[in-house]
Amino acid sequence: xxxxxxxxxxxxxxxxxxxxxxxxxxxxxxxxxxxxxxxxxxxxxxxxxxxxxxxxxxxxxxxxxxxxxxxxxxxxxxxxxxxxxxxxxxxxxxxxxxxxxxxxxxxxxxxxxxxxxxxxxxxxxxxxxxxxxxxxxxxxxxxxxxxxxxxxxxxxxxxxxxxxxxxxxxxxxxxxxxxxxxxxxxxxxxxxxxxxxxxxxxxxxxxxxxxxxxxxxxxxxxxxxxxxxxxxxxxxxxxxxxxxxxxxxxxxxxxxxxxxxxxxxxxxxxxxxxxxxxxxxxxxxxxxxxxxxxxxxxxxxxxxxxxxxxxx
Amino acid sequence: xxxxxxxxxxxxxxxxxxxxxxxxxxxxxxxxxxxxxxxxxxxxxxxxxxxxxxxxxxxxxxxxxxxxxxxxxxxxxxxxxxxxxxxxxxxxxxxxxxxxxxxxxxxxxxxxxxxxxxxxxxxxxxxxxxxxxxxxxxxxxxxxxxxxxxxxxxxxxxxxxxxxxxxxxxxxxxxxxxxxxxxxxxxxxxxxxxxxxxxxxxxxxxxxxxxxxxxxxxxxxxxxxxxxxxxxxxxxxxxxxxxxxxxxxxxxxxxxxxxxxxxxxxxxxxxxxxxxxxxxxxxxxxxxxxxxxxxxxxxxxxxxxxxxxxxxxxxxxxxxxxxxxxxxxxxxxxxxxxxxxxxxxxxxxxxxxxxxxxxxxxxxxxxxxxxx
Numbered sequence: 204x205x206x207x208x209x210x211x212x213x214x215x216x217x218x219x220x221x222x223x224x225x226x227x228x229x230x231x232x233x234x235x236x237x238x239x240x241x242x243x244x245x246x247x248x249x250x251x252x253x254x255x256x257x258x259x260x261x262x263x264x265x266x267x268x269x270x271x272x273x274x275x276x277x278x279x280x281x282x283x284x285x286x287x288x289x290x291x292x293x294x295x296x297x298x299x300x301x302x303x304x305x306x307x308x309x310x311x312x313x314x315x316x317x318x319x320x321x322x323x324x325x326x327x328x329x330x331x332x333x334x335x336x337x338x339x340x341x342x343x344x345x346x347x348x349x350x351x352x353x354x355x356x357x358x359x360x361x362x363x364x365x366x367x368x369x370x371x372x373x374x375x376x377x378x379x380x381x382x383x384x385x386x387x388x389x390x391x392x393x394x395x396x397x398x399x400x401x402x403x404x405x406x407x408x409x410x411x412x413x414x415x416x417x418x419x420x421x422x423x424x425x426x427x428x429x430x431x432x433x434x435x436x437x438x439x440x441x442x443x444x445x446x447x448x449x450x451x452x453x454x455x456x457x458x459x460x461x462x463x464x465x466x467x468x469x470x471x472x473x474x475x476x477x478x479x480x481x482x483x484x485x486x487x488x489x490x491x492x493x494x495x496x497x498x499x500x501x502x503x504x505x506x507x508x509x510x511x512x513x514x515x
Numbered sequence: 516x517x518x519x520x521x522x523x524x525x526x527x528x529x530x531x532x533x534x535x536x537x538x539x540x541x542x543x544x545x546x547x548x549x550x551x552x553x554x555x556x557x558x559x560x561x562x563x564x565x566x567x568x569x570x571x572x573x574x575x576x577x578x579x580x581x582x583x584x585x586x587x588x589x590x591x592x593x594x595x596x597x598x599x600x601x602x603x604x605x606x607x608x609x610x611x612x613x614x615x616x617x618x619x620x621x622x623x624x625x626x627x628x629x630x631x632x633x634x635x636x637x638x639x640x641x642x643x644x645x646x647x648x649x650x651x652x653x654x655x656x657x658x659x660x661x662x663x664x665x666x667x668x669x670x671x672x673x674x675x676x677x678x679x680x681x682x683x684x685x686x687x688x689x690x691x692x693x694x695x696x697x698x699x700x701x702x703x704x705x706x707x708x709x710x711x712x713x714x715x716x717x718x719x720x721x722x723x724x725x726x727x728x729x730x731x732x733x734x735x736x737x738x739x740x741x742x743x744x745x746x747x748x749x750x751x752x753x754x755x756x757x758x759x760x761x762x763x764x765x766x767x768x769x770x771x772x773x774x775x776x777x778x779x780x781x782x783x784x785x786x787x788x789x790x791x792x793x794x795x796x797x798x799x800x801x802x803x804x805x806x807x808x809x810x811x812x813x814x815x816x817x818x819x820x821x822x823x824x825x826x827x828x829x830x831x832x833x834x835x836x837x838x839x840x841x842x843x844x845x846x847x848x849x850x851x852x853x854x855x856x857x858x859x860x861x862x863x864x865x866x867x868x869x870x871x872x873x874x875x876x877x878x879x880x881x882x883x884x885x886x887x
Contacts (some may be wrong), residue, residue: 408601411566
């Protein structure tokens, strides 16, 4: 006797059920085509609005200057050229010297990498001490550190300038590394502390009985299990430090300036006909590292922020 | 293998005293189980032995050395945690060897020790796995391996079986007992499960509210509980505790149970020690184990059995397979009886039961202590 078609063709097994749930037909039924067109249309429209500045930047950076002054800013280049990119990197004038932005790019790279490593490491250590070596007043101290997250940049400018001058690292990359490390500590400590508070104490106790002391427990037990939170702090610190303009403009001069300050100078020092294509290329170069960090780390960023909030 | 002495140990957090002077002495090779309800301080005491918590007052002495101020790693102890506390970033082999690595034991020696332990615990084929790739029982064995490999003076177990499912728990319990017998190691084991305590211990320390209630062999704790708390806590089903009156009955004594205006039950007692006899005419709390009550079939007649007979009403029966637990009303008070699995009694039935009073324990109604 043939089985009724409805039962016979019913999907079985977990995977088919899964697929079934995921298909929009299941959720919305028939006749939803119109509403879906509206939804995707709106999404597409807003995506386009959001992307427009980037599109204009990219297109402009590949156009010869004559085309920019002649035509439509959203039109495709008639003649593609990488000349503006080369020029931005090698010969663009920043203030009085015309050696391109490459030197400043390396300034920013050095500053950012060092400050990110330092602030992340110290933040993780702080979090470790605040959660696994609780002492009297640990929570008060953490509250005070947390308070640091809400101090606006502008407030610390003058005391910081005075301090850097006294210590003798004003107007140098070392000075900027120091400033960014100190300012970033509040955030990295917050992240690390909240991650480690959910880290099982029994692992630390077990390591103690096994004979590991303070630093061994940190290096061998906590750090290897801190992947998600390291990625979160690195992305957070990297984008903040790389993109910072205020500290860069306040605590550096001339050759020691970071990329963001140099970019501003490139745009401001051109005379006569403004080379918009070079400006755009320089801006793209300045934005590139953070873009890369997001592309490679973004997935982990969301995962890391969720870590500990849900079990498993 | 070493002795352990806990001398007048107290633990205070601020003014709150959570351990109120614990006094326990453990011989080398003993299996001491600390048992009690949650919050009784048993885990704190274990942590203090391990050095993971400080001692507010008193001394902890391992193998004749006072270790109060020693770092956990210097006390020559090993601990198995409830969550197993395996390092997730290391393989099973690295987990087991970590303690030796920290103590700078040379690699060849470490490898040999790990191999030996892996063999004992049948972990050979798992050495390269990470903890996340293991089942609960395997993790448990790795945690034990990590403790065994160091050959410590004392093993500490902190509720090691409570994360396992029922069947595995029974298996691992047997494993631990075998291990103890083979190694002859000194073990301090914390649990809230009184069956684990009864099956594993050579001596049991029952704790409640930061105080030691009783310290004794499983048989002592089970048969002669020091107070009504221990009587109610140890054993499943718990000991029947009924308010009763000791009456003179000819030359001897009888127990009279009556709740409110319900018909009273009078049970003649075998000769009692003088301490109990002194309570004649007074109120006591009578403790009777469920297995002391048995069903008397009507056809039995006079079979020469000297045990007193009582009439009771069945409230509920709970067949467990091996035996049937029956809730009876006797003199208005409820008793649990452990009966043969094939008795055919239904709720509401009236029947006759024999009570073995040779193991009767009496408690003072005021102090709730054992009268002895």
